[in-house]
Structures are given as C-alpha cells and as structure tokens.
Amino acid sequence: xxxxxxxxxxxxxxxxxxxxxxxxxxxxxxxxxxxxxxxxxxxxxxxxxxxxxxxxxxxxxxxxxxxxxxxxxxxxxxxxxxxxxxxxxxxxxxxxxxxxxxxxxxxxxxxxxxxxxxxxxxxxxxxxxxxxxxxxxxxxxxxxxxxxxxxxxxxxxxxxxxxxxxxxxxxxxxxxxxxxxxxxxxxxxxxxxxxxxxxxxxxxxxxxxxxxxxxxxxxxxxxxxxxxxxxxxxxxxxxxxxxxxxxxxxxxxxxxxxxxxxxxxxxxxxxxxxxxxxxxxxxxxxxxxxxxxxxxxxxxxxxxxxxxxxxxxxxxxxxxxxxxxxxxxxxxxxxxxxxxxxxxxxxxxxxxxxxxxxxxxxxxxxxxxxxxxxxxxxxxxxxxx
Amino acid sequence: xxxxxxxxxxxxxxxxxxxxxxxxxxxxxxxxxxxxxxxxxxxxxxxxxxxxxxxxxxxxxxxxxxxxxxxxxxxxxxxxxxxxxxxxxxxxxxxxxxxxxxxxxxxxxxxxxxxxxxxxxxxxxxxxxxxxxxxxxxxxxxxxxxxxxxxxxxxxxxxxxxxxxxxxxxxxxxxxxxxxxxxxxxxxxxxxxxxxxxxxxxxxxxxxxxxxxxxxxxxx
Amino acid sequence: xxxxxxxxxxxxxxxxxxxxxxxxxxxxxxxxxxxxxxxxxxxxxxxxxxxxxxxxxxxxxxxxxxxxxxxxxxxxxxxxxxxxxxxxxxxxxxxxxxxxxxxxxxxxxxxxxxxxxxxxxxxxxxxxxxxxxxxxxxxxxxxxxxxxxxxxxxxxxxxxxxxxxxxxxxxxxxxxxxxxxxxxxxxxxxxxxxxxxxxxxxxxxxxxxxxxxxxxxxxxxxxxxxxxxxxxxxxxxxxxxxxxxxxxxxxxxxxxxxxxxxxxxxxxxxx
Numbered sequence: 001x002x003x004x005x006x007x008x009x010x011x012x013x014x015x016x017x018x019x020x021x022x023x024x025x026x027x028x029x030x031x032x033x034x035x036x037x038x039x040x041x042x043x044x045x046x047x048x049x050x051x052x053x054x055x056x057x058x059x060x061x062x063x064x065x066x067x068x069x070x071x072x073x074x075x076x077x078x079x080x081x082x083x084x085x086x087x088x089x090x091x092x093x094x095x096x097x098x099x100x101x102x103x104x105x106x107x108x109x110x111x112x113x114x115x116x117x118x119x120x121x122x123x124x125x126x127x128x129x130x131x132x133x134x135x136x137x138x139x140x141x142x143x144x145x146x147x148x149x150x151x152x153x154x155x156x157x158x159x160x161x162x163x164x165x166x167x168x169x170x171x172x173x174x175x176x177x178x179x180x181x182x183x184x185x186x187x188x189x190x191x192x193x194x195x196x197x198x199x200x201x202x203x204x205x206x207x208x209x210x211x212x213x214x215x216x217x218x219x220x221x222x223x224x225x226x227x228x229x230x231x232x233x234x235x236x237x238x239x240x241x242x243x244x245x246x247x248x249x250x251x252x253x254x255x256x257x258x259x260x261x262x263x264x265x266x267x268x269x270x271x272x273x274x275x276x277x278x279x280x281x282x283x284x285x286x287x288x289x290x291x292x293x294x295x296x297x298x299x300x301x302x303x304x305x306x307x308x309x310x311x312x313x314x315x316x317x318x319x320x321x322x323x324x325x326x327x328x329x330x331x332x333x334x335x336x337x338x339x340x341x342x343x344x345x346x347x348x349x350x351x352x353x354x355x356x357x358x359x360x361x362x363x364x365x366x367x368x369x370x371x372x373x374x375x376x377x378x379x380x381x382x383x384x385x
Numbered sequence: 386x387x388x389x390x391x392x393x394x395x396x397x398x399x400x401x402x403x404x405x406x407x408x409x410x411x412x413x414x415x416x417x418x419x420x421x422x423x424x425x426x427x428x429x430x431x432x433x434x435x436x437x438x439x440x441x442x443x444x445x446x447x448x449x450x451x452x453x454x455x456x457x458x459x460x461x462x463x464x465x466x467x468x469x470x471x472x473x474x475x476x477x478x479x480x481x482x483x484x485x486x487x488x489x490x491x492x493x494x495x496x497x498x499x500x501x502x503x504x505x506x507x508x509x510x511x512x513x514x515x516x517x518x519x520x521x522x523x524x525x526x527x528x529x530x531x532x533x534x535x536x537x538x539x540x541x542x543x544x545x546x547x548x549x550x551x552x553x554x555x556x557x558x559x560x561x562x563x564x565x566x567x568x569x570x571x572x573x574x575x576x577x578x579x580x581x582x583x584x585x586x587x588x589x590x591x592x593x594x595x596x597x598x599x600x601x602x603x604x605x
Numbered sequence: 606x607x608x609x610x611x612x613x614x615x616x617x618x619x620x621x622x623x624x625x626x627x628x629x630x631x632x633x634x635x636x637x638x639x640x641x642x643x644x645x646x647x648x649x650x651x652x653x654x655x656x657x658x659x660x661x662x663x664x665x666x667x668x669x670x671x672x673x674x675x676x677x678x679x680x681x682x683x684x685x686x687x688x689x690x691x692x693x694x695x696x697x698x699x700x701x702x703x704x705x706x707x708x709x710x711x712x713x714x715x716x717x718x719x720x721x722x723x724x725x726x727x728x729x730x731x732x733x734x735x736x737x738x739x740x741x742x743x744x745x746x747x748x749x750x751x752x753x754x755x756x757x758x759x760x761x762x763x764x765x766x767x768x769x770x771x772x773x774x775x776x777x778x779x780x781x782x783x784x785x786x787x788x789x790x791x792x793x794x795x796x797x798x799x800x801x802x803x804x805x806x807x808x809x810x811x812x813x814x815x816x817x818x819x820x821x822x823x824x825x826x827x828x829x830x831x832x833x834x835x836x837x838x839x840x841x842x843x844x845x846x847x848x849x850x851x852x853x854x855x856x857x858x859x860x861x862x863x864x865x866x867x868x869x870x871x872x873x874x875x876x
Contacts, residue, residue: 045411047742081771093742093768127410134407141586148587152596196424198585201592201600208599228431231438237600257442258435262700264496264669276452289781290500290669290806297503301615311581313574314810318504321511329577333584336597344596352583359579418735425732476702477753485703490668493700497669500806505622505857506615512861513868523865527858533805533828535636536851556639563641571812578813 031056031115033065033105038120041091043134046127048093051103053117055088066106066114067092070122076104100124136380143358148351155347163346168307168325169338172206175281175305176213184280185220186210189270189295191286191310192263195229198333199311203286204230204237205336206309210283211241218250224259224273226266231258267291271298284308284323285332288315296322309335392595399593436464525565532562607874610867618860625856629849636848643815644832647776647800647822651684654773659691659766661775663787664705665698670780670804675704676830676843677802678778679712684837686716686723691762693772695727695748697736697783702729706752721760728752733783737790741769741797769797774821778802784811788819802829 033053041048056062065083067090068076079092095101100122106114155161179186188207193200207223214221221238225231235256242251259269271294274282282299284292284306292308292315299306300322308319309327320326327335330352337345366377398420405417443457470480514520531537537558545551591597651660662681666674685692694709696702706726718724727748730736739747744767750756757763765771775797777784784801791797798821803811805826814820824833827850830843 043409045409045414047411081765091770093770127412129408129410129413131407131409138407144583144586145590148590152590152594198588202584202588205597205599225435228435229427231435232431233600240601254442254445258439260439261432262493263667264493268492268496290497290804293503293507294496294499297507300507311584313577313581314807316577318507321507322503330580330584333581333588336588336599337591340599342596345591348587348591348596352580352587355583355586356579359583421732421735477706482703482707485668485700486707489700490671490704493668494672498672501626501853502619502622505853505860506618508857509613509615509618509860509864512864514865523861527861530854530858533826534847534851534854535638535828535831536855538639539636559639559641566809566812567816570809571816574809574813 031060033107033117036103036105036117036120038101038103038123040123040125043128043131044125046097046125047095048091049095049101049103049123049125051090051092051105051120053088053105055086056107061109062107063110064108065090066108068104068106068116069095070102082108095125097125144355147354147358148348151351151354152344152347155343155350158343158347161343161346161350163334163338163349166327166331166334166338168309168327168331169335171305171307171325172210172339173213175283175307176210176217176219178305179280180217180219182280185222185277186214186281186283187270187273187277187279187299187304188221188223188283189285190223190225190227190230190234191284191288191312192226192266192291193230193287194227195233197287199285199287200227200230202311202332202335203309204234206283206285206332206339207234208237208241209336209339211238212245215242215245215247215250218247220252221255222273222277222279223256224266224270225257226259226261228258228261231256263289263291264294267294270295274298274302274304278302279304282306284310284319285327285335286310288312288319293318293322299323388598388601391601392598396593396595399589440464525569528558529562529565532558532560532565537562607867607871611864611871613860613864621856621860622853625852626849629852630845633845634848635844636851638828638831638835638844638847640832640836641825641829643820643823643825644829645822645836647824648684648833648836650774650798650800650821651681651690652688654688654690656689657691658773659693659762659771660685661693661695661772662709663775663777663779663783664694664696664701664708665777665779665781665783666704666804667698667700667780668704671704672846673804673827673830674778674780674802675708676827676841676846677824677833678705678708679841680830680833680837680839680843681776681802682709682712682724683716683839686713686718687837689723691766692724693727693744693763693766694724696729697733697786698781699729699731702752721755722762725757725760725762726752727757733786734790737786738794741791741795743768769795772797774798774800776800776802780804780807782807782810784814784820788814792819800824 033056036051036053038049038051040046041050051067062085064085065087066078067080067083069079069092071077079094080090083090092101092103102120102122104119105117107117108114176186188210190200190203190207195201211221223234223238225234235253238256239251239253242248260266275298282304284295284299285308288310289312292310292312296306296308296319306323307325307327308323309332310316310319311329311332313329316326316328334349337349362377362381366381369375369377401416402420405413439460443460446454446457467484470478470484474481476482476485508526512523512526514523531540538556541558542551542555545554545557588597592600654660662678664678682692692709694705696705706728709724709726712718713720713724728751730747736747744763745757748757751760769791775787775791777787777799779801780803784799784803787799792799799819800822801811801820802824803826805828808825811820811823815823824830827843827846831847834840834843
C-alpha cells in the first residue's frame with residue numbers, strides 16, 4: 001500500500017515536472033513575420049533595397065522588429081534601429097553596391113524573446129534610367145513644352161503677334177529719356193539672385209535692352225552687382241550692347257562693379273549710391289528678399305522714377321507700394337520678348353498662354369469631377385507634385 | 386563662331402541637365418553632380434576677380450578724390466582685418482567672433498530694422514481708400530496687421546464682449562487673418578506662381594534653343 | 606495743414622515708430638497670446654517624440670533676422686533638451702555659423718545638456734543642394750568633422766545617426782528661401798519630415814507647403830516665437846517683442862486711419 005502511495009506520489013511529481021518542463025520549453029505563442037520579401041528599391045540609383053513583411057497582429061505582444069542582413073562572411077548582422085511594431089517596411093540605404101544581399105526580420109517581445117522570419121532571396125540592387133514616379137511630371141512637361149515650341153514655330157514669320165500692353169515696360173523709354181534730360185544716371189539693380197536664377201537671367205536680358213538705349217542716349221548706366229559671376233556676365237553683356245549700337249567709347253567698365261554678396265550690406269551700399277548720386281531712374285529687376293522695401297523706399301524718397309520686376313511674390317506688395325511700375329511675376333519673363341519684338345520670342349508668350357489655358361481647364365475639370373466624387377484627376381496631379 | 390560655341394554648349398547642357406532630373410541612375414546623377422561641381426569651382430575664381438574689381442573701384446575713387454573718397458579706406462581696413470584674422474585662425478577664433486558679434490551683427494540688424502520704419506511710411510502713403518479695390522486692400526491690411534499681434538484679439542474680444550456672441554466669435558481677429566492668408570492670399574499666390582512657372586519654362590526653352598541670346602550680349 | 610497731414614513727412618512717421626518701440630520696452634505689459642495651429646503642430650510633433658530620438662535644427666539665417674529667429678531656436682532647443690531629444694545643429698548659410706554655435710552652447714549650459722551626447726553643431730558647408738542630398742545618404746560624407754574640428758565618428762551621439770533615417774524631423778529656421786530647398790531635396794527625395802520657422806516677411810511664402818503637408822509645422826515670425834515660448838511655458842524675448850510689436854502695428858493702423866480721414870476731408874474740400 002505504502003509502495004503504491006509512494007509510486008503515485010513519484011508519478012505525480014514526475015508528471016508535474018514534465019508538464020512544467022514542456023510548458024517552459026514551448027516556442028512563444030506569437031508567429032514570426034510572414035511574407036518577408038526583399039526587392040530592389042524602384043526609381044533609385046541602385047543604392048538601396050526595400051524589405052517588406054506582413055505585420056504581426058498588434059495584440060500578439062511584440063514590441064518591435066529588427067532587420068538582419070547577411071555579411072561577406074555569410075553571417076547575419078543587425079542593421080538600423082529597432083522598428084515600431086506597426087512597421088511593415090524597411091529601406092536599407094547602406095548596402096554595398098554590386099553585392100547580393102539577403103535579409104530576415106526579427107520580431108521582439110517585451111521579454112526580449114525573438115522570433116525570426118524566413119530568410120529572403122538574395123537581391124542585387126540596380127539603378128534605373130527612368131524614374132517612373134516622375135512620368136506624370138514628364139508628360140506634363142512635354143505637353144507644356146510642345147505648346148510653347150508649337151507657338152514659336154507658328155509665329156516665326158508672323159509680325160502681328162498681339163501682346164497686351166505692359167505699362168512697366170512701356171515706361172522703360174520714358175525713364176531713360178527722363179534721366180537723359182536731367183543729366184543724371186540710371187541705376188540698375190539685379191537683385192540678390194545668382195546667375196542660375198531665372199529671374200536674374202530675365203533681369204539681365206532687360207538690362208541688355210536698357211544698355212542699348214543708354215548707349216544711344218549717352219546716359220550713365222550704373223550696375224552694382226551682388227554676385228561675382230553675374231558681374232562678369234553683365235559686363236560682357238553691356239559691353240556687347242554698346243558695341244552693337246556702335247558706341248564702344250561710351251561703355252565704362254567702372255560703372256558695373258561688385259559691391260558685396262552680403263544682403264544688407266548690399267542694400268546699404270545701393271541706398272548710399274541712391275542718396276549720393278540721385279539717379280533719375282532706378283530699375284529693380286530680379287530676385288529680392290527683405291531688402292526690397294529698403295531699396296524701393298529710398299529710391300522713392302529721392303524722387304526717382306522706379307521700375308521694379310520680380311518673381312519673388314512675397315516681395316511684390318512692397319515693390320508695388322513704393323515703385324512707379326512693377327512687373328508682376330511672369331511679366332518679368334515676358335520683358336525680353338516685349339522689348340525686342342522678335343516674332344519667335346513673342347510666339348513663346350503665346351505658348352505660355354496656351355499652357356495657362358491647359359492648366360485652367362485641368363483645374364475646372366478637376367473641380368467638377370471632385371463635386372461628383374470622382375477624384376482620379378486630383379490623385380494624378382498629386383502624383384505629379 | 387564666338388557666339389555659336391556658347392549656344393551649342395548651352396543647348397547641350399540644358400538638355401542633359403533637364404534629362405538628369407528624370408533619371409535616378411548613378412551615371413546620370415554623376416553627370417548632374419559633376420556639372421554642379423564645375424559651377425561651384427567657378428565661384429571662388431569669380432569671387433577673387435570681383436574682389437579685385439571692388440579694390441580697383443575704390444583705388445580709382447581715392448586717386449580721383451571723388452566725393453566721400455575717404456570712406457574707401459574703410460573698405461581696405463575692413464578687408465585687411467578680416468583676412469588677417471580669419472584666414473590663419475578661422476571663424477572659431479575669439480577675435481573673429483568678437484568682430485562678428487560686435488561689428489557685423491549690429492550693422493546687419495540695423496539695416497534690417499530699417500524695414501520697420503519703411504513699412505510704416507510706405508503703408509501710410511499707400512493705404513488710401515481711393516476706390517473700391519484700394520479700400521478692399523486697406524481693410525485686408527488692417528485685419529492682417531491686427532490679427533498678427535495679440536492686441537488684435539484683445540481689441541476684438543473687448544468689442545465682441547459687448548454683444549451676445551462673445552463666446553462664438555472669440556479670437557475673431559486672428560481667425561480672420563488666418564482665413565485671409567489661407568484663402569485669398571494663397572489663391573493669388575498660386576496664380577502668380579503658375580504664371581511664373583510657365584514664364585520660366587518659356588524662358589528656358591528660348592535660351593536652350595538659342596532664340597533668347599541677349600544674355601550673351603547682343604542679338605545675333 | 607491738411608495737405609501736410611496727407612503727405613506727412615516720413616521722418617515724423619519714423620519718430621512715432623521709434624517711440625512705439627521704446628516706450629513699451631521701458632514699461633512692458635503682458636497681452637494674452639493665442640496659439641496658431643501650425644505652431645502647435647510643431648510643438649506637438651516634438652512633444653510626441655520618444656526620448657533619445659534626434660532632430661536636426663538648421664540655422665539658415667544671418668544676424669539681420671536674429672531678433673525674430675533666435676527666440677524660436679532657443680524655445681525649440683529648450684523643449685528638446687528637457688525631453689532628452691538629441692539635436693544636430695548645422696547651417697547652410699555661412700554667417701549663421703557663429704550664431705548657431707553660440708546659441709546652442711548658451712541653451713545647453715542653461716539646461717545642462719552635454720556636447721556630443723545631447724547635441725552637436727556641425728557648422729557650415731557650401732553647396733546647398735549637395736549638402737542636403739549628401740546627408741540623406743551619409744552625414745559623415747558631408748561633415749567629416751563638426752564645427753569644433755572633432756571627427757564626428759568620435760561624437761557618441763553621432764554613432765547612432767548616419768543619415769535622415771535616424772532624424773525624426775528637420776526644423777529649418779530661415780530668413781530666405783532655403784526652406785524650399787529642404788522641402789525640395791530632403792522631403793521630396795528622402796521623405797523626411799520638415800518644419801520651419803521663418804521671418805514675418807516670408808510667412809505667406811510658406812503657406813502652400815503647409816497646406817500640402819510638406820511642412821508639418823510652421824513658426825511665423827516673432828508672433829510664432831512668442832506662441833512657442835508660451836507652449837513650453839517659458840516666456841522670454843519672443844513674448845516681450847510681440848507685445849512691443851503690437852504697439853507698432855496699432856500705430857500703423859492709427860496712422861492709416863488718420864491718413865484716410867485727412868485724405869477724405871481734403872477731397873471733400875476740393876470738391
């Protein structure tokens with residue numbers, strides 16, 4: 001009997017021990033990340049691989065993921081920091097180019113228990129020649145360029161391209177004439193943009209036209225520059241304009257000079273010139289920032305006729321307030337065509353208008369579709385952006 | 386020939402740089418970065434040249450004894466001091482920092498602060514209710530000016546407290562300012578930006594195709 | 606008299622503006638400040654970051670704009686240091702270097718932050734686009750050494766920060782259009798979250814980016830700085846300046862009203 005009891009006790013203890021051992025030796029209850037794939041990241045230069053996986057359910061108790069990548073020796077090492085439990089994607093931007101990489105994803109719990117996914121296939125990252133994500137932008141660019149090129153082609157022999165009157169550009173001759181009559185100089189300020197800035201280029205083309213007229217009228221043209229490269233280009237341009245007008249003797253290199261590349265020191269220098277030299281006409285054309293009103297108000301205080309033009313729309317209110325004429329945004333870019341009256345240049349302005357019509361129609365069409373709950377055009381345009 | 390080579394180069398670089406924007410490949414990006422590096426290399430040389438022209442201008446002024454020629458000496462002293470301290474010791478040196486904090490900083494801040502005075506004088510002159518458009522501009526300006534500062538809401542809340550809707554329309558001044566900035570302001574800006582963008586595209590095409598060549602000096 | 610009032614000498618306006626600044630400075634008053642959504646959004650974003658995360662603070666401004674932008678920088682730094690958020694400081698604007706370094710040092714001393722562990726200042730590198738793009742791949746490829754000539758590999762904080770993947774947010778404090786470069790290259794190319802603090806003159810330039818979500822928050826001028834100081838419950842220069850600015854705005858509005866009254870009376874008399 002005693003033996004039986006002892007046997008029962010021993011058996012019970014053994015059973016409890018075995019059950020306990022079995023319970024503690026069980027795998028964690030949550031499953032590993034599934035559907036783990038590694039793919040060459042699209043639309044890049046072949047410098048990254050994107051790993052994706054299906055998220056483990058939120059209530060499974062995991063606290064995050066770690067990504068492991070194979071090394072040269074075949075071992076796997078952890079890369080990047082631990083990811084959030086909701087993450088389903090990781091972009092590895094630190095790969096070795098030209099080498100095949102394999103990955104696995106590790107899910108981690110509160111108790112630091114880890115469970116590994118299956119290892120992915122080896123992936124070799126390669127660069128793409130065309131960014132498919134920009135195809136909409138590419139198409140939009142082609143359409144707008146085609147509209148402009150078509151208009152240029154159609155206008156190449158047409159002298160009667162209509163351009164609406166732009167008062168600011170009509171006043172150019174008036175301003176130069178006034179300076180000539182008063183025997184005072186003309187001050188041309190190109191703004192703070194560099195030579196690659198579209199507004200600076202537009203401003204330089206206007207300067208070329210102004211220089212032709214000052215060469216004719218023998219009026220002093222002063223150009224303080226803010227950018228060293230702009231200075232060199234402007235000197236060549238103005239010199240060529242004077243040569244074209246047959247007045248190389250009237251060109252003075254000293255009148256086109258570098259002042260400083262510091263924003264407010266430049267404003268101080270130009271203001272000083274305005275107050276000392278009292279130019280009769282001031283052109284403020286190009287890219288401007290906070291110094292615009294400092295320049296324009298000083299010009300206003302000396303009674304000079306001021307013609308401004310900028311694509312810095314945030315400075316337009318200041319220039320409109322303090323100057324006699326202001327070229328608003330695209331008018332600055334139209335100036336060269338307007339002043340030169342060349343048919344092909346004028347044709348490009350017509351092309352711009354076609355571009356505007358296209359954009360306008362797209363907006364109207366998009367709004368109408370949105371009103372009816374159709375949003376594909378909005379999605380398309382968002383992808384262009 | 387003197388004009389044609391720059392025009393050909395302009396066309397080639399224009400088209401290539403445009404295409405690199407649509408190609409993420411390392412070769413294409415390499416070309417893009419290379420061109421940017423070239424541009425960057427040109428800048429220091431142009432800066433040296435510009436500094437020389439600056440010095441020449443002031444030497445001429447001193448030689449000719451033009452009006453206020455004495456001030457030209459300050460240019461030479463300024464350049465000399467910054468070069469003597471800046472080049473051997475670098476911007477971390479206490480002397481350089483002292484000059485920056487006590488010379489450049491207050492001078493720059495002074496020029497910027499002029500803006501406050503000029504905004505006031507320009508606003509006084511410009512905001513006149515001459516016609517309907519000018520009146521609209523005037524009203525908008527007053528709302529935005531007051532809505533931008535705490536006193537706007539203070540005045541608004543005091544006024545609205547005299548009515549039964551003080552709760553509903555609290556902080557109306559800053560709300561109206563925000564509405565103006567978010568709606569009419571943004572619409573107008575977008576219109577201008579669209580026009581500017583088309584203008585830039587049109588100008589770029591004219592330059593790349595050599596139709597617009599006045600930046601090279603002259604028409605032909 | 607009326608003509609004189611309509612065409613008031615600008616020097617009188619200048620004197621009045623000067624008085625509107627000096628008098629409230631001598632006798633400061635406190636006005637209630639309401640918080641705008643873009644400022645609150647930025648505050649909430651940083652507030653929601655985990656301890657030990659990193660942000661990048663970019664000092665893209667010069668001495669001329671420090672009155673508006675320094676209070677913002679200080680407020681953000683204080684919030685970060687108090688929350689144990691690492692800050693990587695740098696500038697793409699050469700003259701921002703000395704200011705950025707001094708400012709970070711000053712706030713760090715006040716909050717007990719340690720250089721190299723809680724914050725670093727990388728200084729200036731030329732070439733806006735290449736710097737922004739280069740840091741997206743590897744910060745050390747652009748900044749081998751920090752502003753104080755220490756190799757960044759020797760800075761403990763930078764051992765965990767290789768590129769934008771480890772930067773939760775870039776806050777660009779700018780007086781020009783550099784914020785647009787950060788949006789164009791860091792946000793569009795690397796999907797990096799961007800916020801900005803800008804001077805009052807260019808606030809309206811930033812609104813389109815707020816609406817498209819390319820900016821997650823925006824501090825607008827001195828008013829925004831004051832709002833941020835109130836959010837971190839540490840009113841400082843921003844709050845002082847905005848109260849002073851209130852009087853200048855009020856003065857301009859009064860001047861505009863007076864100018865219009867004089868203008869109408871003159872026009873009536875002429876009729």
